[in-house]
Amino acid sequence: MAHTTARQGILPPPTERYSVLGWLHKNLFSTWYNSLLSILALLLIYSLARGFLTWLISEAEWEVVRVNLRLLMVGQYPSAETWRIWLCLYLLAGITGLSWGVWVRGRWLLGAALLAAPLLISLAPGVTSTARNQLLGIDLAALLGFAIGRAGGKRLRRIAIILWVLYFPLVLLIVRGLALAESWLPIVTSNLWGGLLLTFLLTIVGISFSFPLGILLALGRRSSLPAVRWVSVSYIEVFRGVPLVTILFMASTMVPLFFPPGTRPDPVLRAMVGITIFTAAYLAENVRGGLQAIPAGQFEAAHALGLNGFQTMTFIILPQALRLVIPVLMGLFIALFKDTSLVATIGLLELLGISRSILAQPQFVGYQHEVLLFITMIYWIFCYFLSYISQRLEKSLGVGER
Amino acid sequence: METAMSDQSSPSQPIIIARDVHKWYGHFQALKGINMEVNRGEVIVIFGPSGSGKSTFIRTLNRLEEHQRGQIIVDGIEVTHDLRNIEKVRTETGMVFQQFNLFPHLTVLQNITLAPIWVRKWKKQKAEELAMQLLERVGIPEQAQKFPGQLSGGQQQRVAIARAMAMQPKIMLFDEPTSALDPEMIKEVLDVMIKLAQSGITMLVVTHEMGFAKAVAKRMFFFDDGQIVESGTPDEIFKNPREDRTKLFLSQILTH
Numbered sequence: 001m002a003h004t005t006a007r008q009g010i011l012p013p014p015t016e017r018y019s020v021l022g023w024l025h026k027n028l029f030s031t032w033y034n035s036l037l038s039i040l041a042l043l044l045i046y047s048l049a050r051g052f053l054t055w056l057i058s059e060a061e062w063e064v065v066r067v068n069l070r071l072l073m074v075g076q077y078p079s080a081e082t083w084r085i086w087l088c089l090y091l092l093a094g095i096t097g098l099s100w101g102v103w104v105r106g107r108w109l110l111g112a113a114l115l116a117a118p119l120l121i122s123l124a125p126g127v128t129s130t131a132r133n134q135l136l137g138i139d140l141a142a143l144l145g146f147a148i149g150r151a152g153g154k155r156l157r158r159i160a161i162i163l164w165v166l167y168f169p170l171v172l173l174i175v176r177g178l179a180l181a182e183s184w185l186p187i188v189t190s191n192l193w194g195g196l197l198l199t200f201l202l203t204i205v206g207i208s209f210s211f212p213l214g215i216l217l218a219l220g221r222r223s224s225l226p227a228v229r230w231v232s233v234s235y236i237e238v239f240r241g242v243p244l245v246t247i248l249f250m251a252s253t254m255v256p257l258f259f260p261p262g263t264r265p266d267p268v269l270r271a272m273v274g275i276t277i278f279t280a281a282y283l284a285e286n287v288r289g290g291l292q293a294i295p296a297g298q299f300e301a302a303h304a305l306g307l308n309g310f311q312t313m314t315f316i317i318l319p320q321a322l323r324l325v326i327p328v329l330m331g332l333f334i335a336l337f338k339d340t341s342l343v344a345t346i347g348l349l350e351l352l353g354i355s356r357s358i359l360a361q362p363q364f365v366g367y368q369h370e371v372l373l374f375i376t377m378i379y380w381i382f383c384y385f386l387s388y389i390s391q392r393l394e395k396s397l398g399v400g401e402r
Numbered sequence: 403m404e405t406a407m408s409d410q411s412s413p414s415q416p417i418i419i420a421r422d423v424h425k426w427y428g429h430f431q432a433l434k435g436i437n438m439e440v441n442r443g444e445v446i447v448i449f450g451p452s453g454s455g456k457s458t459f460i461r462t463l464n465r466l467e468e469h470q471r472g473q474i475i476v477d478g479i480e481v482t483h484d485l486r487n488i489e490k491v492r493t494e495t496g497m498v499f500q501q502f503n504l505f506p507h508l509t510v511l512q513n514i515t516l517a518p519i520w521v522r523k524w525k526k527q528k529a530e531e532l533a534m535q536l537l538e539r540v541g542i543p544e545q546a547q548k549f550p551g552q553l554s555g556g557q558q559q560r561v562a563i564a565r566a567m568a569m570q571p572k573i574m575l576f577d578e579p580t581s582a583l584d585p586e587m588i589k590e591v592l593d594v595m596i597k598l599a600q601s602g603i604t605m606l607v608v609t610h611e612m613g614f615a616k617a618v619a620k621r622m623f624f625f626d627d628g629q630i631v632e633s634g635t636p637d638e639i640f641k642n643p644r645e646d647r648t649k650l651f652l653s654q655i656l657t658h
Contacts, residue, residue, distance in 0.1 A: 300466050301503035301562075305517035305569060306493040315516060319507050 055369065064367040065374045066126030068358050072375070075194015075349050081177075081186075085197060086134045088171045090141045095163045097142035101149020102156050111146075115139050168204050175201065190268035194349035196378065198268070202340040202350065206275040207333055213276065214283025219313065221288055232284070239281035245342050247274045252346040271343045279336050286328045290321035323397055330390030334383050341379075351375050417442045417477055417573060417604050418463065424471035425458055425628075432458045433469065434628040442572075445605045447615040447636075450625035451651060456608045459625070460575045463606070464488075464495045477572055493521060496566025500578040502558045504550035504565070510537070511546040514565045522569065529568070536564035540594050556587030560594055567598075574598065576607040610655055616640065624648045 028038040065072070074085055100111060121127065122135040149156055175197070177187040193201065220232030239247070251274035252267060259265055294317050302312040322329075344353035355371045358364055364371075418440040425433035432455045440446055448456045461467040462474060465481050465488045474481040476491045505513050514533040518524045524532075537543040540560040542553075550558055559579060566574060576595065580588045592614050599605055599618035607614070615622055615636050622639045624632045624647075632639070632648045643649045 295501075295503075297499060297501050297503035298505065301497075301499065301505070304464055304466065304492060304495070304497035305565070306489055306521040307517060308489060311520050315520070316505055320505075323507065 060370055060373075061367070062125070062370055062374075064358070064364050064370050068364075068371075069126045071354055071358060072195045072351065072371075074197045075354055076192045077194070077197060078188060078192065081188055084174045084177075084185075084188075086137075088174055089134075089138055091167060091170070093138045093142040094145040095160070095167055097145025097147075098149040098156065098163070099145075099160045100142075101146040101151075102153065102160050105150065115142060168208050171204065172201070190266050193268060195354045196351050198348065198350040199337070199340050201268075202272060202275060202343065203333075203337045205272045206279050206336050206340070209272075209276040210279035210283050210336075213280040215287055215318070217280060217284035218287035218291060221284065222291060236281045236284050239278055240285070242278075244275070244278045244339055245345060247278050248342055248346050250274070267346070267348060271346065271348055275336065275340065275343075279332065282332055283329065286325050286332060287321065289328070290323075290325035291317065293324055294320055326397065327390060327394055330386060330393070334386050334390075337383060337386065338379060351378065415478070416440055418606075419475040420459075420463075420472070421474075422472040423459070423462060423469045423474060425455075425462060425467060425469050432628055433462070435472070436628075436630060438623065438630070440604060440606065443602045443604055444620045445599045445618050446607065447619040447622045448606065448608045448625060449610055449612075449615070449622065449651075449655075450631075454625040455628040456623075456625040457577050460577060460606050460608055463573075463575060464492050464497060466497075493569060494571050495573040495575055496569055496571035497575045498559070498562050498566055498577065498579045500581050502550070502555070502562045502582070504558055504562055506550050509547055509549055510542075510553070510561050513550065513561060514568045517565070518568050533564070533568055536567050537561075539567075539597070540564050541590070554587060555583045556590045559583065559587075559591045563591075563594055563598070571603075573604045573606070576605065576609065578608050578610075580609065580611055612640075612652075612656060624651065626651070 029035040074082065077085065096114075104111075118135040118138050122132040127135075149160070152159075174185070175188065175193070176190070178185040179187045217232045217236060220228045221236065223229045223232070248271060251270040255270050255273070256264055298316055298320070299312060302316045307315070340350055341352040343350055344356060347353070349357060352375065355375050359368050359371055416439040418438065420436055420438045423433050423436040424431070434455075436455075436459055448460065450456050458467055462469045463476060463481070469481075477494050479487050479490050479494075481487060481491055504510075505516070508516065511530060511533055514536065515526065515529040518529040518532065519526055522529075534543060534546065537546055540563055542557055542560055545553060545557060545561070550561065553561065563579075579595065580591050583591060588611070592611060595605075595607070595614065596618055607619075609615070619636050621633060622636055623630050624639070624643075624645070626647050632643060632645045639648065640652070643652060
């Protein structure tokens with residue numbers, strides 16, 4: 001019997017299984033010098049981490065984070081208008097759920113993990129009971145979206161994409177307000193935006209504006225018109241040659257010179273412009289890399305069919321080029337998310353800025369470890385999440401498998 | 403001065419007129435005065451050693467390459483810098499490439515319907531119906547929803563032929579359509595091309611497939627060193643080639 005199965009080649013591949021001890025023996029203590037190295041390494045790690053661990057277990061006092069949680073999340077955004085932030089989160093959860101139902105469907109474990117996140121946050125100390133209810137509501141919105149997406153199936157694809165495109169401008173509108181009627185969605189001026197909220201807004205605006213601008217610059221750099229090419233090249237080379245901090249300082253000190261005296265452009269807006277300008281230059285170079293990877297035959301085939309230059313770019317070249325650079329672009333967006341912390345240097349109160357202003361208050365002096373560790377964790381969680389999405393996207397689009 | 407539009411589409415006129423066409427790449431002269439007239443419905447085979455300018459020549463006809471001297475008139479439209487003329491000529495000429503050049507991010511059906519929908523402004527449904535008919539003709543209707551990367555080379559080239567035909571062109575240009583194919587796939591592509599030739603469409607084919615030339619070509623042109631060395635019917639070329647260079651080249655490609 002065994003003989004026939006072997007000949008048909010359907011033997012399962014050999015699996016290696018070890019007990020914990022077996023694993024330790026194989027990987028850490030296989031020879032006397034490996035054992036020595038392992039023990040030395042463990043001692044080194046222990047001596048380095050001991051101070052941190054003792055602090056974390058016995059000395060850290062998280063009271064400062066609990067008291068200032070609201071500031072860290074939304075800054076001085078007025079309490080009466082906080083519902084708008086929740087609304088944005090509800091919408092985000094709903095659209096994510098919808099997309100999950102339309103595209104992902106399975107992957108229950110990951111879905112459950114995402115749903116568990118708001119629940120876990122709601123259990124954390126310092127979360128008010130209203131916030132707890134809202135967090136539960138977010139999960140409900142996600143489930144509702146998922147149910148709709150699953151029932152609608154493929155027909156909802158286009159709608160889901162449109163919702164995503166509309167979502168980000170909508171968030172800006174909701175957060176800022178419309179002031180259409182006297183008391184309806186009054187404007188919340190940007191000096192009240194802060195904390196994680198401001199970090200997100202800077203990131204969202206940076207991505208949504210630098211993306212089209214960067215693509216235009218990349219195309220401009222390849223244009224056959226000398227003027228267009230020259231403008232694009234100088235833009236890219238100038239802004240890639242300057243650190244972001246410098247651009248932010250320039251934006252905060254020099255931009256007002258271009259406006260009539262007396263009118264001061266909004267500092268948050270200036271930071272957004274600075275970030276967008278800077279990111280667009282890098283994005284343009286990444287997209288150009290993707291464009292260069294498309295074989296000339298693709299242009300020729302499109303032209304031979306009678307497609308004009310615009311159609312060739314939109315339908316043939318850009319879809320392929322952008323797919324190739326997704327990993328690089330996601331890396332760029334992660335960097336952008338982290339770099340928003342630089343606006344703290346021009347006095348904006350995003351996550352890092354608000355932490356520093358909290359720590360400057362007399363009653364919280366000496367708590368910088370707790371606060372900084374807390375915001376580090378926030379940055380890390382979101383960056384890791386983005387990088388995970390990027391990996392999934394790469395796989396599902398088959399990047400690098402051509 | 404004669405305007406480009408004056409002789410449009412009268413059936414007795416040649417559909418392609420090339421007069422004294424010159425082309426340089428930098429200092430290298432690729433075409434040295436090509437003259438050719440092709441009548442409606444003719445099947446023309448162009449052959450010659452590599453670097454002889456045969457591909458360059460058919461690529462000047464739809465302006466994938468720019469000629470620097472001489473005149474090219476396709477279906478009554480002169481090919482010049484004028485973008486509108488170029489787009490008109492490209493709409494009326496289909497082209498099949500050595501490397502297929504299918505769009506890898508689109509399905510077979512989308513590859514075929516893209517140009518009819520966006521250039522001819524057809525309704526999606528009409529374009530898809532025609533696409534399916536064309537896929538029947540090239541023998542692979544069951545592959546419509548697949549992506550090019552999932553097909554064999556021969557199947558990809560047949561899709562490329564269907565894609566070019568979907569624009570309902572008056573002229574089909576083939577640039578070494580079987581040179582990148584494994585031997586067992588050459589026949590399936592040639593069969594499609596022979597069927598196409600018999601349907602009465604004007605065809606210019608750059609190829610070394612002499613069997614194809616014997617079967618359907620009306621006239622053959624031998625290119626060498628950027629010039630037309632010899633032209634004639636397949637009978638004349640195969641039985642009594644006049645030029646030594648033609649004889650030598652034919653003996654090289656026919657003896658193995």
